[in-house]
Every structure is written in C-alpha cells, then in structure tokens.
Amino acid sequence: MSKSASIAALRELIEQRFPDATPTTQRLSEHLATGMEALDRALPHGGFPRGQLSVWAPQGGCTAILRAACHATVARGERAAWIDGDSTVAGAFWTEGPLLVRPTSRLHALRATEELLRSGGFALLVLAGTHPEGTESVRLTRAAREGGTALVSITTSASVASLRLTSRLLDYRWRHTPFGEPALAHQVTARVQARAVGWSAHADLSFPVTHHELRLSLDTALVDRRGSPRRPH
Amino acid sequence: MAAPRVHVAEFGRVWADARGLHGATLAEELVRIVTPWGFDDVRAGAASTWVAAQLAATQSRVPGVAITVPPGEDRRYIAPFPIAALEPPPDLALLLAGLGIEKCGALADLDAESIEVRLGLEGVRLWERARAEERRWLFRAPVRDLPSASLEWVEYGLKDPERLLFVINSLAGTLCRALSSRGERAREVSIIFSLGNRSQRTHLLRSSRPSAEQKRWVRLAREALDSITLPDAVSGVSLRVESVTGNDGAQGDLFDRGFASAPAVEDALTQLTDDQGDVVVRPRNSEHPLIEARTTWQADERMPRTIVAGSRGGISAGPVGPSVAALPRDDNEKAADVSIPQLRLQLLPTPRVVTVATEERRDHQIPIRYMDQNEWHELVDVAGPDRVRGGEWNAPYARDYFRCVRDDGTMVWLFRGESQGTDWFLQGWWD
Numbered sequence: 001m002s003k004s005a006s007i008a009a010l011r012e013l014i015e016q017r018f019p020d021a022t023p024t025t026q027r028l029s030e031h032l033a034t035g036m037e038a039l040d041r042a043l044p045h046g047g048f049p050r051g052q053l054s055v056w057a058p059q060g061g062c063t064a065i066l067r068a069a070c071h072a073t074v075a076r077g078e079r080a081a082w083i084d085g086d087s088t089v090a091g092a093f094w095t096e097g098p099l100l101v102r103p104t105s106r107l108h109a110l111r112a113t114e115e116l117l118r119s120g121g122f123a124l125l126v127l128a129g130t131h132p133e134g135t136e137s138v139r140l141t142r143a144a145r146e147g148g149t150a151l152v153s154i155t156t157s158a159s160v161a162s163l164r165l166t167s168r169l170l171d172y173r174w175r176h177t178p179f180g181e182p183a184l185a186h187q188v189t190a191r192v193q194a195r196a197v198g199w200s201a202h203a204d205l206s207f208p209v210t211h212h213e214l215r216l217s218l219d220t221a222l223v224d225r226r227g228s229p230r231r232p233h
Numbered sequence: 234m235a236a237p238r239v240h241v242a243e244f245g246r247v248w249a250d251a252r253g254l255h256g257a258t259l260a261e262e263l264v265r266i267v268t269p270w271g272f273d274d275v276r277a278g279a280a281s282t283w284v285a286a287q288l289a290a291t292q293s294r295v296p297g298v299a300i301t302v303p304p305g306e307d308r309r310y311i312a313p314f315p316i317a318a319l320e321p322p323p324d325l326a327l328l329l330a331g332l333g334i335e336k337c338g339a340l341a342d343l344d345a346e347s348i349e350v351r352l353g354l355e356g357v358r359l360w361e362r363a364r365a366e367e368r369r370w371l372f373r374a375p376v377r378d379l380p381s382a383s384l385e386w387v388e389y390g391l392k393d394p395e396r397l398l399f400v401i402n403s404l405a406g407t408l409c410r411a412l413s414s415r416g417e418r419a420r421e422v423s424i425i426f427s428l429g430n431r432s433q434r435t436h437l438l439r440s441s442r443p444s445a446e447q448k449r450w451v452r453l454a455r456e457a458l459d460s461i462t463l464p465d466a467v468s469g470v471s472l473r474v475e476s477v478t479g480n481d482g483a484q485g486d487l488f489d490r491g492f493a494s495a496p497a498v499e500d501a502l503t504q505l506t507d508d509q510g511d512v513v514v515r516p517r518n519s520e521h522p523l524i525e526a527r528t529t530w531q532a533d534e535r536m537p538r539t540i541v542a543g544s545r546g547g548i549s550a551g552p553v554g555p556s557v558a559a560l561p562r563d564d565n566e567k568a569a570d571v572s573i574p575q576l577r578l579q580l581l582p583t584p585r586v587v588t589v590a591t592e593e594r595r596d597h598q599i600p601i602r603y604m605d606q607n608e609w610h611e612l613v614d615v616a617g618p619d620r621v622r623g624g625e626w627n628a629p630y631a632r633d634y635f636r637c638v639r640d641d642g643t644m645v646w647l648f649r650g651e652s653q654g655t656d657w658f659l660q661g662w663w664d
Contacts, residue, residue, distance in 0.1 A: 112509065
C-alpha cells in the first residue's frame with residue numbers, strides 16, 4: 001500500500017471511529033443557513049454546523065447578524081432561542097420570533113442553554129453575554145450534539161469550537177447636520193471572518209443602523225413633562 | 234323547558250336571569266305563572282340591562298302585560314322617564330331638581346367629568362343608570378366545580394414522605410384524568426393534609442405552566458414535601474384543583490418542522506421556568522422618554538408550537554404567535570425586515586460611570602475619548618447632543634446623549650447626566 005493510500009485509509013478510519021474529531025469542513029453533518037447569502041458563502045457548507053459549537057467574538061455586529069439568523073430560522077419553520085446572559089437586550093428593539101431567555105445569573109444561563117439544547121427542539125441557539133469555559137464548553141457541546149442544535153456562543157473563548165467567527169464594523173454612512181457634523185448613522189458595513197480547520201473566508205455585509213425614537217428637548221432650560229402627574233400642592 | 238335562576242328582592246320585585254333564554258317569552262311566562270297565586274297587579278319587563286328591565290316592569294301602567302325593550306334600545310327607552318324613576322338618593326334628587334334636570338335623557342346627555350365634579354360618586358352611578366351603562370349583575374356566573382380527589386384512613390397515621398407521595402401520586406392520577414376529560418389544565422392545586430390532631434394543613438402547588446400531567450404535579454408535590462413540616466401524622470390527603478385554563482392552541486400542524494419536538498420543548502421550558510422562574514420573556518414597551526424605563530418583561534407563555542412561525546401559507550397553529558403569512562401587510566414587511574441584520578442598541582442593565590475627555594464644538598462640549606474599565610477608547614465620530622429632559626416633579630432628569638463611534642468601529646451611547654452631577658455614563662452600544 002502506498003504512503004498516500006495509507007494516510008487516506010487512516011483518515012477514513014479516524015472519521016469512522018471519532019466522527020466529532022474531524023474538521024467541520026470534512027464533515028457531512030447538516031448545516032443551518034443564516035439566510036444571508038454572502039455570509040453563508042463564507043461559512044463551511046453554507047451555514048452554522050448543527051450539533052456543534054460555533055463561537056463568535058463579541059461586538060462587530062455579531063448580535064445583529066445572529067438575530068437576523070434567528071429570525072430566518074423561525075421563518076423557515078424551525079425554532080431559535082436567544083439566551084441573554086447579561087441582560088443587554090433592549091426591549092424596544094426585540095422583535096418577536098425567537099424565544100428570549102433572560103436568566104438571572106451566569107450559572108442559570110448555562111443551565112438554561114443546556115436544558116434547551118437537550119430538548120432537541122431548537123435549530124439555532126445563541127448564547128450571549130455568558131462565556132462558557134473549559135468543561136462548561138464541553139458539556140454544552142455534548143448537549144448541542146444530542147439535540148442536533150447549531151449552538152453559537154458569543155464569546156472569545158473558542159477552545160472546543162468547530163467554527164470561529166470574528167467581525168468588525170468597518171465604516172458608517174452618516175446623515176449630517178447643516179453644520180457638516182455627523183447627525184445619524186444609517187448604514188454600516190461589517191466584515192465577518194470565518195475560520196475552521198482547513199477553512200478561512202470572509203464576507204462583507206452592509207446593513208442598516210436602527211435608532212429609537214428619542215423624546216427631545218430643544219433647550220436645556222425646557223423640561224418635557226408630558227405625561228407627568230401634576231405638581232402636588 | 235329551561236329553568237331560569239330567580240331572585241326575590243325587596244319592594245315585591247322578582248328577578249329572573251334570562252341570559253341564554255328568550256327574554257320576552259320568559260317575562261310572559263312569569264306573569265302567567267304568578268297571576269293565579271292571587272297577584273292581580275303583576276307587571277313584567279325584559280331588557281338587556283337591569284335598569285331598563287326594572288323601569289319596563291315598574292313604570293308599566295297595564296297589569297298582566299310584559300314589556301320587552303329591544304336589545305340596544307335600553308338608553309333610548311329610559312330617556313323619557315323622570316329622574317325619580319331611577320330612585321336617586323333624596324339629596325341628589327333635590328340637587329338635580331335645582332339644576333333643572335328632570336328627565337333621564339337630560340342626565341344621560343351630560344359628560345362624565347362634569348357629573349363627577351359636581352355630583353360626586355353617587356351622581357356618576359345615577360348617570361350610568363340613566364345611560365343604561367351600570368354594570369351590575371344580579372346573577373353572577375355560577376362557580377364551576379373543579380376536580381378534586383381525596384383519601385382518608387383511620388387506623389394509622391403516616392409520617393413517611395415516600396408513602397405520602399405514593400398516595401398523592403394516585404390522587405394526582407385521578408385529578409389529571411378528570412382535567413384531561415374536561416379539556417383543561419390546572420395552574421394551581423392544593424394539597425390538604427388531615428392530621429392526627431384533627432387539624433388540617435393546606436399547601437398550594439403552583440405550576441409555572443398550566444398542566445394536566447400527573448408526573449408534573451407529583452414532581453411539584455415531591456419538592457413541596459421536602460420543605461413542609463407537619464406537626465402530626467397524616468390521616469388523610471386531598472388534592473383540589475384551584476384554578477384551570479383551557480387547552481388553548483392545542484391544534485397542531487403536521488407539516489410544521491417543529492411540531493414533532495413541541496412536547497419536548499414544552500417540557501424543557503416548563504423545567505426551565507420551574508427552576509429559574511419567569512426567565513422566558515417577551516417585552517412590553519411604553520413610550521417613556523428614557524429607553525431603559527420603557528420595557529417591562531413579561532413571561533412568554535406561548536406554547537412551543539406557536540414559537541415556530543410557519544412559512545407555508547400561514548399554517549402555523551396557536552392563538553398567540555403570529556405566523557408570517559397571518560400578519561397584516563405592514564407586519565409582513567416587518568417580518569421580512571427582521572431577516573436582514575440591523576445594528577441595534579444594546580443596553581447595559583444600569584448605565585456605567587465613565588471618564589470622558591471633551592472638546593468644544595460650537596456652543597457645547599462633545600466627548601473625544603472615554604475611559605471604561607481602565608481602558609481608554611478614542612472616538613472618531615460623535616453625533617449629538619440629543620437632549621432628553623423630563624421626569625416627575627420630584628425626580629426630574631436631564632441628559633445629553635451622544636452617539637459616538639470608537640476607533641475599533643463600535644458605536645457607543647454616552648450621556649452626561651446633569652441631575653446626577655455632571656458625570657458621564659455609558660448607556661449602551663450598537664451591535
């Protein structure tokens with residue numbers, strides 16, 4: 001048997017015996033499309049791997065992209081859940097669709113994640129604001145494998161992740177004031193870098209910036225008391 | 234033949250509950266039944282409101298005849314009667330006479346605010362009667378019997394929790410079968426322990442999600458038994474359902490990819506809610522000027538099936554979760570929009586104090602860099618200030634907000650809180 005044939009046979013044997021140890025790029029496991037073509041092209045097999053852990057470094061537009069992926073999952077008729085571990089989701093900006101879980105502590109966030117993963121009823125689960133470490137990551141990865149869920153953790157700790165993503169907001173498009181100063185950012189471009197064993201690709205995504213309705217006072221001396229109770233006498 | 238509920242009241246009046254029955258026929262029937270008992274001056278009235286029915290009966294001049302007020306005509310029927318027909322308190326009657334209000338219609342035409350200011354609570358109640366709007370029900374909906382199960386023994390007393398649980402398991406089975414047959418799920422169940430010292434102890438079990446599952450109630454009972462201390466041996470146990478809900482949204486969709494796993498998700502959510510409380514939430518937003526005060530989080534009690542929004546022509550089942558196709562046009566567009574990423578504000582649970590270096594721009598100061606958690610961040614673009622002033626009289630607030638882009642591309646939201654000194658705070662960031 002030639003050397004290359006031996007290596008191929010050995011690789012096949014390893015893949016059979018230890019299917020989870022093979023790189024995502026070589027696996028035939030199902031993948032979950034994000035619904036964004038440019039991003040899906042940058043991900044191995046066109047989406048997040050189901051039954052495995054992917055990590056995305058915080059900020060750089062990852063929340064926006066992952067929320068959109070959750071909504072795309074729900075729109076396809078599957079379930080998605082968002083674990084808001086640090087309670088940073090602003091209610092005014094939450095759109096109904098994925099299940100939102102707001103645990104009260106880090107431990108509760110991890111437990112909730114494991115519980116939902118093991119149920120097997122979720123296609124995509126995003127763990128935000130809680131950074132699983134060491135054995136916690138291993139345990140969540142096992143739960144994700146059991147439930148067949150694509151687990152994405154927003155964290156910098158990527159020890160057992162099969163897919164690692166980073167993103168950076170490159171430039172904003174602004175509306176300007178009559179004085180030429182920035183007034184409102186309305187569009188932003190983000191670069192997403194995806195890395196796995198044997199895989200490195202990036203995608204540039206452009207998307208809108210959403211602002212909420214501010215009730216403004218035009219002058220520092222004017223107090224807006226609309227809706228306030230009358231002054232007690 | 235239906236038997237209405239009947240109430241014999243003062244002043245020789247008899248009330249009959251005609252809900253679900255034909256009012257006019259019932260009134261005539263009552264007159265026909267009562268007359269042979271020696272009552273020659275029987276009059277009857279039937280109406281949608283009690284006040285119109287009473288006037289129809291008491292103001293009728295022809296004995297032995299039932300007057301029926303057509304549905305929706307109550308206020309018009311009442312209008313020509315004098316105020317006295319509504320039986321106002323004497324002082325109020327005098328006051329109204331002094332104001333020149335003689336007919337019910339004249340009183341009903343006045344607005345609520347002027348009635349409240351001038352005539353007080355009694356006046357408002359009379360005004361509501363004149364408008365046939367008083368929501369008083371003579372007959373309340375009958376209280377339904379809820380399932381219960383009990384077992385008693387006299388020859389011995391139980392002190393072993395496992396044996397108690399064995400009994401509770403059996404009773405819970407009876408209870409849950411009764412609930413299932415009624416198409417209901419229990420939200421609260423009481424366990425009543427009859428003790429050897431002839432006293433009773435009641436413990437309320439509350440499920441985070443309504444359930445008719447025996448396993449679930451037994452599990453809750455087991456957890457309760459771990460924390461209950463009973464002063465004597467138990468000689469009887471009763472389980473009583475205290476509140477129920479219907480099986481809303483039980484109809485599922487076989488083509489829904491989430492349908493098969495719905496029970497497993499339901500179990501997981503139930504377990505999660507039992508362990509951690511109402512952590513599965515949805516926001517309820519107000520128009521409060523401060524964004525951190527706009528949201529209250531409510532328990533999300535959607536059934537798992539309804540969490541899935543169907544994409545095949547709105548087949549998705551359930552009363553709460555709107556499917557994409559079931560939404561009105563604007564919402565459909567929104568549903569399409571949510572699949573496109575949008576950089577949205579993330580809020581810190583409480584604004585964090587930061588150190589800010591500023592420079593002058595026209596007539597105000599803008600931040601140019603800030604230090605957060607011992608790290609300086611340069612700001613390359615700054616928009617603002619957006620001035621928010623408001624609050625209640627005793628707790629006013631004034632904030633100047635700035636949307637700033639850091640050199641690493643992150644857009645942050647800083648504000649200077651004048652009412653909290655002149656400190657700078659980091660409220661959140663866009664991500």
